[in-house]
Amino acid sequence: MADMTAVVLPRHGGPEVLEVRHDWPRPVPGPGQVLVKVAAAGMNNTDLWTREGAYGLPGPPSGWRGPIAFPRVQGGDVCGVVAEVGAEVAPSRVGERVLVDPALYRDETPTAPIVGVLGSESDGGFAEYVVTDDARAHDVSESPLDDDQLAALPIAYGTAVGMLERAAVGAGETVLVTGASGGVGLALVQLAVARGARVVAVSSGAKAAQVLDAGAHRVVDRGGDLAAQVADAAPDGLDAVADVAGGPLLDAILPLLRTDGRWVIAGAIAGPVVELDLRRLYLRNLTLIGSTMHTREHFARLVDEARAGTIAPVVAARYPLAQIAEAQQAFRRAEHVGKIVLSLG
Template identity: 50%
Template sequence: MPATMRGVQLTGHGGPERLVWNEAIPRPDPGPGEVLVKVLAAGVNNTDINTRVGWYAPEVTGATVEGDVAVEAGGWGGALDFPRIQGADLCGRVVALGEGVTAPAIGVRVICPTSQPEPTAEHPVRFRVIGSEYDGAFAEYCVVPAHQLYDVSAAPLSDVEIGAMPCAFGTAFTLLHRARVTSGDRVLVTGASGGVGLAAVMLAHHLGAEVTAQAAAAKADAVRAAGAERVLGRGEVAEAGSVDVVVDLVGGPHWRAVLNALRPGGRYAVAGAIAGPMVEMDLREVYLRDLSLFGCTYTAPEVFAGL
């Protein structure tokens, strides 16, 4: 096994120029409870861009392209250690085991969730994000806690198809799980042509929901093919009280109209704010209509296993 590896390192918050190709990165060794994984495929997601530009810092209030290179706490869990190898989506093969690890076995094809549960008594939904709090899949090898890996050796999908699943489909399935989507629900998905949005359309349709999707007109056909019965343009607004569930990935200036699309007793689940995280809310619209709001980042182990 080589002592070094090739990969892309993030050298600080900023534009693509902060990503540096390196052909001599020291290959990591797995510690106790860890596994060395040879990367077979890695996906690129909006969260990788958000981390690079420092968008997760609380002082950043604009859309996801509006990060701040001066922030210190721009990662999911706060300040990053640079250089950092990003890559929140991973499909790989186990090539070495750390002390105390018996599974997954060497040779097994694996994936892992993007947000990885590490709960404590004080923080029951604590998690770490691969490619943010520790080095991820934008290199030939990475080290992952053994208990975060799932055996996908028997899956008929290709490495590339599996490598595109953890972030998009894991987040989408978490949103639908938290909002308790079941057959017959009327579901509105914003940002439906993006990775998480398209996955949410597909999974909601699979669950038997009636899906309305918001997406750019140029991508309407792809969204319909994924299972949407109705596609609204980005500027269009769903009728008031017309849906049971909103899966929101956009936020921004149209947020209040999106919330108004919910029927009384409706459920709103959010895992993104690509149009901006700052919104105006009339609290009466929430409590007088008995709405339930869910912020969704933590993916419970049983949810990812179900995916």
């Protein structure tokens, strides 16, 4: 069996536990699978939280869905080229540039929920090669986006598509996006604007210009009186909130939602426990929606966007695979706008 270079997580811990191995067995595609030579792999909070064992609900250290099997190769965002195919896969796929859907689904239906993710419940893309199901390797050979931009898409933009679809955000609506300078937040800004929505974005003042460049109509400073700023930016109220922060924001901003408004949430970095006056929810027919990543249908829409080049992911920094610890430390400092990518091409 051939070897490859891979970053291996042998146990939970800090960046120092990551091992750059040059003797890691190269995976072999089974029936219905393809072997992808990784060109670029994006970085996400999932990678840090899984490494630390701090993902999800309080309790013992775990990965995205619970305890993970060590050693594990992380990395859910993968762009690359099909290098080999398993049985039952068309040999003509060899050489295709592909974007990998990182989701492991409960069943084969188009709207099946996710039960695992690449890099947590199965080995991922922080390596020279990764194996994935044929159906989850989407051909993007004609995309005008470069490999690093494509690798920025799967988890962040997949999560954003899922949020906007579940909240039915459409043209002409006013949407508040929290955490707008992060990977998912900036994706929400770009994708909501592409739908014809008017976006009010929450970010720090230092990053406001870059968020405006991504298409936001107004940026409000998360360090000030947020409710007053949002009310000024959206005097007629909000149709929807796309929230990746949680925390006290919910109680402060909920009164600004119009009747029949929607609040979709996919993160809790500002606090997982909130106060909620239920009367505000039911007296105005508001909808509170939890959203975990995407469905097959959602990801297919994202692939269409990638093929057409209608969105251009912002790549904040690129690191070689061997510098993954430095890349994760830079990610943790959160001084960037957009995505940090490991380039292997």
